[in-house]
Amino acid sequence: MSLPTSQKQWLIQGTGKGFDNLVFQDAPVPKVGDNDVLVKLHGASINYRDLLIPQGKYIFPLRLPVVAGSDGAGEVVAVGSSVTKWKAGDRVLTLFNQGHQAGPVDVAASQTGLGGCIDGTLRQYGVFSQEGVVRMPRNLDFVEAAALTCAALTSWNALYGLRRLKQGETVLVQGTGGVSLFALQFAKAAGATVIATTSSAKKAEILKKLGADHVINYREDANWGETARKLTPKGEGVEHVIEVGGEGTMTQSLRAIKMEGVISIIGLLSGTNPKDNIMETLSRLCTIRGVYVGSKEQLVEMVKAMEDHDIHPVVDEKVFTLETAKEAYEYMWAQKHFGKVGIKIE
Structure with a gap:
């Protein structure tokens, strides 16, 4: 499979200008390291934290500029030479705090949040550690699954x-x-x-x-x-x-x-x-x-429960596209939503 070399993404350039800090731009598709997977993202969703970050109101660590977005779901399209857990075609969820694998969260893990300290999910392709994704629930589509990463966990x-x-x-x-x-x-x-x-x-x-x-x-x-x-x-x-x-x-x-x-x-x-x-x-x-989201271990347990009970997230009837993601921020900030605000990524 031939992969593109460039993609579209939303970058948070800084704080102080509200949602005007969100910039839609072209960027290179990131390179895959030995222990990484390249995911073609098909879904994302917006959280309250995502609204606070560009406004300078977020209380946890940030490393700006950073690709926006806390939640993501997609398909693995390439794997690094040392990856043993995933293969092309696997449908996965991103783990929010990439370093929070199990047990209580610590300072180091709390500084590995997507869309704040590490490039997030409002883009077409993302590279993540093979330990930074989990299997997507079989009973959900990509936009539904993308609603799980922060709020559900x-x-x-x-x-x-x-x-x-x-x-x-x-x-x-x-x-x-x-x-x-x-x-x-x-x-x-x-x-x-x-x-x-x-x-x-x-x-x-x-x-x-x-x-x-x-x-x-x-x-x-x-x-x-x-x-x-x-x-x-x-x-x-x-x-x-x-x-x-x-x-x-x-x-x-x-x-x-x-x-x-x-x-x-x-x-x-x-x-x-x-x-x-x-x-x-x-x-x-x-x-x-x-409570600051949760661990990979908890996410795996939760995915199983959602399959066992056929639980589907409540996603607002208005689903946005990657191109209109800034409108999704404004829509949620105006409290026009019910449930999760979804983003469909082509």
Whole structure:
């Protein structure tokens, strides 16, 4: 198979100009090292972190300029001379933190994130270590599969990384972003009860169709944490909270959590001021844990679960192309999406 020598890609040149820092350009197809695979990318998706990086609001390490994009799925088209795990034609997912293979994340692994420290997935071809990709779920297409790399794995880590979710437990998910919707699906597949919060009747109906057992409109119920607690057996609280709001939601998450439960902090959509929440952690006897995606080992486990339960990600009905990826950033920033924002790459 003859491979091209040039490709199209989106480069983040710097920060301070918002999405104007994203530049669509021609670039060489990267060379394949002995232990690398060359992947023809067919799908990508946008995460909240991707929106923050060009705006200079991302709190984790960056090495700019860098090819944008955290999530990718595609087909192996060439392998290095020492590669033993992959062959041309294999369908694969990219691992977000390329250095996070198993166990807890460390400083070195946290500095190997695609689209921030290492060239990402908003391009036609990417070279990755043979350890930096995993087999794609057989039940998904490329755009669906590309939605898994960050949001799905983050949800899986939240539910299984520290205190493994058990059948019959209760999970509280906030809103209708990608992480929350994946958590809802994973929890239902595990036989858990799901309480979801949202801001509208329309979104509530969609959450119910996805399997949510209870939906609370947080605009109508300011004390939704206590309401969630009352919905649990004996009113003792939920075992897991998927916390994506930050300052504006943490107080209610603490109201909802069960003794020895886990609040997994994944997003800070409403701010970062902790107020008095640190001391309340003691009175609630719970664990508050920051989650930074997950390991290759967890990704492999998650892929199997998605196949076993035929779980499909919720992808927004509007799918963008590589050429219109900047519009995808603007679309998501304007909160016009429901679920994951997908990018189809030709």
